[in-house]
Amino acid sequence: MDFLEFVNFYIVPGLVLGSIYALGAVGITLVFAILRYAHLAHGDMATLGAFVAFAAVTLAGVPLYAALPIAMVATALVAVGIDRLFYDYLRERPRIVTVMASLGVALMVRSVVQVIWGVDAETYTRGIVRPENWWGIRLKDREIATVLTMIGLVLCLQLFLMKTKWGKAMRAMSDNPNLALLSGVDNAKVVFVTWMIVGGLCAAAGFFLGLNTELKSMMGWQMLLPMFAAAILGGVGRIEGAVIGGLVVGVVEEVSVMFLPSEYKAATAFAILLVMLIVRPTGLLRGKVL
Amino acid sequence: MTPLLEMRDVRGGYGDADILQDVSLNVAAGEIVAIVGPNGAGKSTAMKAIFGLLNIRGGSITIEGRDITGLKPNQIVQAGVCYVPQVDNIFREMTVHENLEMGAFLRSGDLSSAFERVYGLFPDLRERRRTLAGNLSGGQRQMVAMGRALMLDPKVLLLDEPTAGLSPRYMEQIFQICRDVRDAGVALLLVEQHAKQALAFCNRGYVLASGSNRHEGTGAELLADREVAEMFLGG
Numbered sequence: 449m450d451f452l453e454f455v456n457f458y459i460v461p462g463l464v465l466g467s468i469y470a471l472g473a474v475g476i477t478l479v480f481a482i483l484r485y486a487h488l489a490h491g492d493m494a495t496l497g498a499f500v501a502f503a504a505v506t507l508a509g510v511p512l513y514a515a516l517p518i519a520m521v522a523t524a525l526v527a528v529g530i531d532r533l534f535y536d537y538l539r540e541r542p543r544i545v546t547v548m549a550s551l552g553v554a555l556m557v558r559s560v561v562q563v564i565w566g567v568d569a570e571t572y573t574r575g576i577v578r579p580e581n582w583w584g585i586r587l588k589d590r591e592i593a594t595v596l597t598m599i600g601l602v603l604c605l606q607l608f609l610m611k612t613k614w615g616k617a618m619r620a621m622s623d624n625p626n627l628a629l630l631s632g633v634d635n636a637k638v639v640f641v642t643w644m645i646v647g648g649l650c651a652a653a654g655f656f657l658g659l660n661t662e663l664k665s666m667m668g669w670q671m672l673l674p675m676f677a678a679a680i681l682g683g684v685g686r687i688e689g690a691v692i693g694g695l696v697v698g699v700v701e702e703v704s705v706m707f708l709p710s711e712y713k714a715a716t717a718f719a720i721l722l723v724m725l726i727v728r729p730t731g732l733l734r735g736k737v738l
Numbered sequence: 739m740t741p742l743l744e745m746r747d748v749r750g751g752y753g754d755a756d757i758l759q760d761v762s763l764n765v766a767a768g769e770i771v772a773i774v775g776p777n778g779a780g781k782s783t784a785m786k787a788i789f790g791l792l793n794i795r796g797g798s799i800t801i802e803g804r805d806i807t808g809l810k811p812n813q814i815v816q817a818g819v820c821y822v823p824q825v826d827n828i829f830r831e832m833t834v835h836e837n838l839e840m841g842a843f844l845r846s847g848d849l850s851s852a853f854e855r856v857y858g859l860f861p862d863l864r865e866r867r868r869t870l871a872g873n874l875s876g877g878q879r880q881m882v883a884m885g886r887a888l889m890l891d892p893k894v895l896l897l898d899e900p901t902a903g904l905s906p907r908y909m910e911q912i913f914q915i916c917r918d919v920r921d922a923g924v925a926l927l928l929v930e931q932h933a934k935q936a937l938a939f940c941n942r943g944y945v946l947a948s949g950s951n952r953h954e955g956t957g958a959e960l961l962a963d964r965e966v967a968e969m970f971l972g973g
């Protein structure tokens with residue numbers, strides 16, 4: 449196999465999948481850093497976002513890419529609502545209680561998706577999309593859109609965190625929560641902003657997964673493990689780390705198909721997670737120790 | 739004249755047990771007041787009580803006569819009290835400048851005069867404004883911590899062991915900054931491990947032991963007191 453074929457069959461799909469994981473992993477790492485628990489409903493919130501976009505496209509006739517911001521806003525509001533309804537009550541309790549509650553939320557969200565949209569696979573658009581040839585590398589428009597949107601959203605998030613008052617408050621809360629409170633930061637507002645961002649990113653991950661594969665009620669749940677692997681690989685609390693982690697996990701999963709039966713693809717993420725936790729639990733970019 | 743900050747017979751602790759037993763102290767405008775006492779005496783706990791971080795079961799805390807007992811930290815900041823904890827008192831992963839900015843979180847509008855004031859007190863920090871606070875030396879971190887607390891131009895500044903672990907040169911520098919801060923119109927309440935030096939430079943002091951008041955007086959009086967000297971100052 450020559451180099452171009454390797455790129456076309458493994459690297460390109462790996463980077464596209466990796467961008468989707470990155471969108472999820474950034475959210476997971478934010479929840480870890482600011483709220484300090486593992487959010488197991490992350491994947492199913494992504495599923496919900498994907499199906500909200502599906503409803504916008506099929507029922508309201510919204511253009512495909514215009515459905516993305518709609519899904520992001522809707523999922524952000526759902527995330528805030530879920531926090532108010534469930535996680536907020538558990539804030540004073542041991543973290544593991546919230547982790548278990550998020551597992552329950554995952555099942556609930558998935559059930560809602562299944563009740564509304566059923567369990568069959570759906571797609572945003574029908575027909576076969578031909579990739580365009582860029583100097584031998586074959587790329588579909590939606591693949592380019594996936595990677596560029598991921599980069600764009602992450603840059604916006606970084607700008608928000610570096611430049612704005614509430615972005616800085618989020619970093620402060622992640623860095624030293626007690627001192628942030630002593631400085632007068634309102635924790636409830638930080639939590640609200642965090643869930644808005646995390647919900648939006650979840651929806652984007654689900655949308656692009658649905659766009660590049662298909663929409664299924666289990667789609668988000670199935671990418672929970674690679675998203676967590678990506679967040680931990682990158683270093684908990686590190687946005688750039690989560691992006692790098694997502695891309696690495698995506699590429700490694702795709703490349704693993706060269707050596708392993710493709711059923712083992714999911715196990716690759718697990719292997720990465722395991723190795724990282726043993727060898728370098730702070731991740732590539734030295735994140736927080738949990 | 740009502741004191742700026744007053745704790746009256748405060749009783750309370752972290753859980754159900756009372757660590758503080760009827761602690762009383764006050765700080766007047768233009769004063770530096772030191773709290774000294776052995777390890778575990780409850781010095782840090784007394785500061786946390788002022789800052790609303792304790793379950794208070796008796797007594798009251800007032801600022802300019804206004805009761806602030808049991809208010810939330812951000813309300814206490816708004817009332818004009820800022821606090822530098824003993825440990826973990828900076829944002830390590832934020833720059834020096836951002837640390838100061840967080841100190842002024844509750845204030846909106848132009849901060850340039852506040853930055854000027856703080857950088858004027860700590861010229862070292864101005865040079866290192868883009869450095870991550872976690873990469874600074876111990877003394878510089880303490881300056882960041884104090885600078886953060888001074889951004890809101892508080893009426894009273896609470897400092898918990900500002901010189902812990904610092905060399906004598908830095909200790910002298912921090913004390914000098916404390917005087918400058920006082921002369922700029924901010925009253926200070928500080929906990930000090932270096933009891934002798936602290937009593938020598940403060941206006942008044944309190945000796946705390948086992949969670950209650952033991953002695954009080956001007957710095958000179960306490961230094962001259964034989965009992966105090968035997969208990970805490972190594973004879």
Ligand SMILES: Nc1ncnc2c1ncn2[C@@H]1O[C@H](COP(=O)(O)OP(=O)(O)OP(=O)(O)O)[C@@H](O)[C@H]1O
Binds near residue numbers: 775778781
């Ligand atoms: N977070 C906490 N939870 C429960 N008990 C605490 C806590 N912090 C301190 N204590 C207890 O409260 C008592 C007083 O502690 P405090 O930290 O106020 O002492 P201190 O005078 O500041 O001592 P040091 O000079 O060592 O700083 C000690 O017995 C300590 O064990």
Ligand SMILES: [Mg+2]
Binds near residue numbers: 781782783824898
């Ligand atoms: Mg102490």
